[in-house]
Amino acid sequence: MMLDMPNRDQNTEKPAGEIYGIADDFPTPPDLPGRVVVAPHADELIDKLAMELVLHAETCVREFGDFHLALSGGSTPEPLYRRLMYDPDYRKLPWRRTHLWIVDERCVPLDDERSNYRMIRETIVEHADIPREQVHPMPAEDKRADHAYEKELRDLLGWRERGQDRLDYVLLGMGADGHTASLFPHTEPLRERERLVRLNFAEHAEPHERITMTFPMINTARFIAVLVTGQKKAPTLERVAAGDATEEELPIRGVRPLEGQLVWYLDGAACGDSSQSNGTTT
Ligand code: 6PG
Numbered sequence: 001m002m003l004d005m006p007n008r009d010q011n012t013e014k015p016a017g018e019i020y021g022i023a024d025d026f027p028t029p030p031d032l033p034g035r036v037v038v039a040p041h042a043d044e045l046i047d048k049l050a051m052e053l054v055l056h057a058e059t060c061v062r063e064f065g066d067f068h069l070a071l072s073g074g075s076t077p078e079p080l081y082r083r084l085m086y087d088p089d090y091r092k093l094p095w096r097r098t099h100l101w102i103v104d105e106r107c108v109p110l111d112d113e114r115s116n117y118r119m120i121r122e123t124i125v126e127h128a129d130i131p132r133e134q135v136h137p138m139p140a141e142d143k144r145a146d147h148a149y150e151k152e153l154r155d156l157l158g159w160r161e162r163g164q165d166r167l168d169y170v171l172l173g174m175g176a177d178g179h180t181a182s183l184f185p186h187t188e189p190l191r192e193r194e195r196l197v198r199l200n201f202a203e204h205a206e207p208h209e210r211i212t213m214t215f216p217m218i219n220t221a222r223f224i225a226v227l228v229t230g231q232k233k234a235p236t237l238e239r240v241a242a243g244d245a246t247e248e249e250l251p252i253r254g255v256r257p258l259e260g261q262l263v264w265y266l267d268g269a270a271c272g273d274s275s276q277s278n279g280t281t282t
Pocket of ligand 1: 076103175
């Protein structure tokens with residue numbers, strides 16, 4: 001059972017009280033900017049996301065010959081990454097033509113338990129037939145990691161025709177404090193307008209030192225998916241939908257694709273449906 005509806009911001013008025021195919025007592029999903037895809041359970045949500053990701057990848061490979069994919073870490077997308085590897089429906093993602101980038105990283109060794117790349121390597125890289133030279137971990141221990149990664153992005157995307165030299169798909173998560181990537185509330189890289197990658201310091205997150213793609217990089221992507229599951233994120237999504245917090249307070253509000261699509265993938269718990277809490281990550 002899936003709810004997949006355009007949002008008011010795309011000039012499509014949500015019919016009052018009509019919620020596609022979901023039980024009457026299901027809470028109204030938050031009115032977020034972009035398209036909102038809701039499934040009661042995280043498993044169904046992952047199916048929907050994975051299906052659209054594979055289609056998108058295939059289209060890009062047909063059109064450009066390759067697919068530039070940037071993935072986030074954190075705990076929410078882990079089940080998705082595993083599903084991409086073991087579910088035959090999604091194994092067909094054209095990994096041999098994919099460049100795999102990392103949205104943000106913790107400044108720890110790449111085999112550290114806390115490293116986003118470590119999780120992505122263990123769940124995807126070791127099981128997909130992606131050529132190693134197409135895998136781009138952030139050089140987390142390098143003092144100039146931000147400059148080095150930006151150069152790598154510019155060099156590789158620069159092979160594309162002008163206008164197509166952008167990421168094809170960015171998968172983001174959201175913290176309960178509204179951060180996305182490693183763009184934390186009231187931190188300076190939120191205001192970056194030129195550089196594509198920045199170092200950051202997260203006072204309230206562990207480890208503090210981070211590297212992150214910035215909004216100028218993220219917002220030029222062809223497709224931005226924000227995957228949010230679990231009850232703990234529901235109040236934050238409500239605040240994002242209310243629209244009165246600034247992006248300094250809720251950085252996720254800074255996700256505004258210039259020409260691409262923005263799609264939110266939410267499970268029931270993230271929409272405030274307490275009956276759907278199934279122990280998904282927070
Ligand atoms: C990270 C991220 C970060 C993440 C959110 C949500 O390195 O932690 O890339 O932006 O998406 O913090 O994290 P969870 O999925 O663990 O809740």
